[in-house]
Amino acid sequence: MIFFEEEIYEHPTTARIRRALPKASWVPIDRYQELFNKRHQNFKLQKKNPALILAKKHDNFVLPVPSGFGMGSHKNFYFSHMYNCLYDCKYCFLQGMYSSANFVLFVNFEDFFRSISEKIKEYKGQSLTFFSGYDCDSLAFDKLSGFADQALSFFNGLSNVELELRTKSIAIGSLLQREPLSNCIVAFSLSPAQIAKSLDSKAPSINRRISAIKQLADAGWKIGLRFDPLIYTSDWKELYSALFADIMNGLDPERIHSISYGPLRFPKTMYKKAASLHPEHKLFAFPMEETNGVVSYGAKIETQMHDFLKSELNNYISENKIFQCTI
Amino acid sequence: MSEFTNAESNMDPQFKFCWVIALRAEAKPLIDALKMKLVENKSLFPIYANEETGHALVISGTGSIKSAAAATFLKTYLKINDYSAWINLGIAGFFKGPIGDIYQANKVVLKESGAAFFPGLRLSKQIPSAILFTVSKPENGYKEKVLYDMEAAGFCEMAPSFSCNELTYVIKIVSDTPNASSSLITKHLVRELIEKQLSKILDIIAEIEILVEEEKKRLSIPNEVIEFEKRFKFTETNKYKFREIYRKWKVAFPSKKLDLSEFLNSQPKEIILRLEKEVLFNAEDWNVL
Numbered sequence: 001m002i003f004f005e006e007e008i009y010e011h012p013t014t015a016r017i018r019r020a021l022p023k024a025s026w027v028p029i030d031r032y033q034e035l036f037n038k039r040h041q042n043f044k045l046q047k048k049n050p051a052l053i054l055a056k057k058h059d060n061f062v063l064p065v066p067s068g069f070g071m072g073s074h075k076n077f078y079f080s081h082m083y084n085c086l087y088d089c090k091y092c093f094l095q096g097m098y099s100s101a102n103f104v105l106f107v108n109f110e111d112f113f114r115s116i117s118e119k120i121k122e123y124k125g126q127s128l129t130f131f132s133g134y135d136c137d138s139l140a141f142d143k144l145s146g147f148a149d150q151a152l153s154f155f156n157g158l159s160n161v162e163l164e165l166r167t168k169s170i171a172i173g174s175l176l177q178r179e180p181l182s183n184c185i186v187a188f189s190l191s192p193a194q195i196a197k198s199l200d201s202k203a204p205s206i207n208r209r210i211s212a213i214k215q216l217a218d219a220g221w222k223i224g225l226r227f228d229p230l231i232y233t234s235d236w237k238e239l240y241s242a243l244f245a246d247i248m249n250g251l252d253p254e255r256i257h258s259i260s261y262g263p264l265r266f267p268k269t270m271y272k273k274a275a276s277l278h279p280e281h282k283l284f285a286f287p288m289e290e291t292n293g294v295v296s297y298g299a300k301i302e303t304q305m306h307d308f309l310k311s312e313l314n315n316y317i318s319e320n321k322i323f324q325c326t327i
Numbered sequence: 328m329s330e331f332t333n334a335e336s337n338m339d340p341q342f343k344f345c346w347v348i349a350l351r352a353e354a355k356p357l358i359d360a361l362k363m364k365l366v367e368n369k370s371l372f373p374i375y376a377n378e379e380t381g382h383a384l385v386i387s388g389t390g391s392i393k394s395a396a397a398a399t400f401l402k403t404y405l406k407i408n409d410y411s412a413w414i415n416l417g418i419a420g421f422f423k424g425p426i427g428d429i430y431q432a433n434k435v436v437l438k439e440s441g442a443a444f445f446p447g448l449r450l451s452k453q454i455p456s457a458i459l460f461t462v463s464k465p466e467n468g469y470k471e472k473v474l475y476d477m478e479a480a481g482f483c484e485m486a487p488s489f490s491c492n493e494l495t496y497v498i499k500i501v502s503d504t505p506n507a508s509s510s511l512i513t514k515h516l517v518r519e520l521i522e523k524q525l526s527k528i529l530d531i532i533a534e535i536e537i538l539v540e541e542e543k544k545r546l547s548i549p550n551e552v553i554e555f556e557k558r559f560k561f562t563e564t565n566k567y568k569f570r571e572i573y574r575k576w577k578v579a580f581p582s583k584k585l586d587l588s589e590f591l592n593s594q595p596k597e598i599i600l601r602l603e604k605e606v607l608f609n610a611e612d613w614n615v616l
Contacts, residue, residue, distance in 0.1 A: 001449050035445050042491035049448050198616050233615040282615045285578035287606050
């Protein structure tokens with residue numbers, strides 16, 4: 001089922017999707033909000049069979065990242081050509097943020113790129129990083145949307161400007177078909193395999209993600225490794241150690257652009273909503289602490305995990321490539 | 328108010344399906360197939376129900392406002408739970424034949440105002456879907472490639488607030504087209520159209536029931552919690568805290584039972600504290616898997 005804003009029916013991205021899904025039912029709407037923001041939606045049930053909504057984004061194409069999100073001291077921005085994700089990760093903040101699990105794809109990529117160009121002009125001479133994959137997965141929908149190919153063509157050759165494609169997807173075909181971009185980081189979100197199997201519903205297994213990482217690295221792409229959120233469980237040290245070893249086995253450390261990690265944290269209202277969606281899941285049965293409206297494992301566990309990860313990752317990569325994400 | 332009670336648990340009956348249907352002729356095949364009995368006939372909106380199968384049905388009469396009012400009446404009269412599915416079933420005009428085809432409305436538009444609703448999860452493996460316009464008088468022009476009815480928009484305005492949008496369904500069977508005028512519709516024809524789709528309707532019920540059961544499980548308050556809340560005077564804040572820590576405690580200790588006799592001389596805060604301590608102690612060797 002595809003809902004589309006009538007205004008963008010003739011847009012090339014819409015036409016591409018029409019060709020790819022000739023048997024889908026197409027239902028016209030005025031604006032995506034009339035469907036996406038409706039009251040009394042049930043995120044969990046909707047996630048079983050979400051609809052695709054094709055829309056045009058009109059403003060706020062590029063936004064500054066929340067503090068604590070980026071790497072180092074660069075100027076960091078994010079943009080979201082989609083809302084929501086194909087995957088159904090239990091810890092995902094999107095389930096607490098949106099009332100709808102439907103996918104919104106903003107087809108007017110060109111307006112995102114125009115807005116990014118304006119930011120580059122505004123911050124001329126400064127190093128900028130643009131993050132994709134904050135409100136969605138950057139690549140999971142790529143076969144249908146063709147987003148990555150257009151984004152890479154836009155960013156190709158821009159100096160002092162980096163693009164990060166954050167993903168759990170193994171849909172890397174569009175990347176492997178072209179020469180790697182020196183200013184693009186393909187950043188994979190990862191957890192120990194057993195944890196991912198339990199929490200990352202519908203996402204590719206960790207083995208397949210690691211395999212995709214190695215294919216991209218072998219092809220010359222810069223890789224980001226994102227261990228965010230860190231999940232606490234009884235044998236977490238062994239699990240994370242084994243995960244790092246699996247990833248680094250046969251991977252040239254030179255290909256790693258950066259590694260970041262961050263503790264499991266929720267704004268209080270998001271935690272409540274996520275827990276109400278998965279009341280019987282162990283993730284939401286841990287005695288979390290609440291400080292200043294943020295629900296977390298608490299300082300003691302966070303510090304333990306931070307210290308261990310930093311020390312463990314130092315075995316594989318230099319310290320200046322390791323960052324802690326604190327949002 | 329309602330004559331229904333669950334003798335065993337002394338709780339209200341648990342209706343899983345609530346049907347809102349305009350005409351008696353549309354409702355009759357369903358009432359018979361699901362063995363529903365008349366339980367209320369003194370108001371504007373007759374109600375039929377079968378407690379054992381979990382079906383309740385209200386006959387709304389024609390029109391969008393009546394549909395909304397009848398749904399509200401049914402909800403209140405039978406104290407319907409918030410995990411129940413709400414289904415508006417009926418006949419509809421369509422721009423093309425054949426008569427008797429069944430559709431799920433994927434978008435319902437109140438023609439007068441343009442207000443749009445998007446009821447239900449798609450049942451695309453079971454039946455095709457179509458856009459539906461709710462009109463205030465019978466549509467004979469079939470100008471657009473949509474279904475036409477006179478109730479669904481009112482139903483869609485109210486029903487999602489009783490459970491959720493994903494458990495609200497509009498199912499229509501084509502009764503008239505440009506080649507088969509609505510003036511030819513008789514009670515007999517209406518019954519026949521619905522009867523011929525009963526098997527499909529039962530398949531749809533089975534699919535929706537899976538979702539209802541899932542929601543029921545998610546939203547139900549365990550009997551242990553209800554017992555404690557009856558026995559002890561929890562403030563609203565403590566009731567929330569108790570339910571939350573009980574949920575965590577039960578996940579941590581699924582085979583344990585919360586024994587009322589252990590807490591007879593306790594204050595609500597002490598009960599909460601005790602559960603918190605047990606959960607915290609268990610967290611030292613926490614396994615999320």
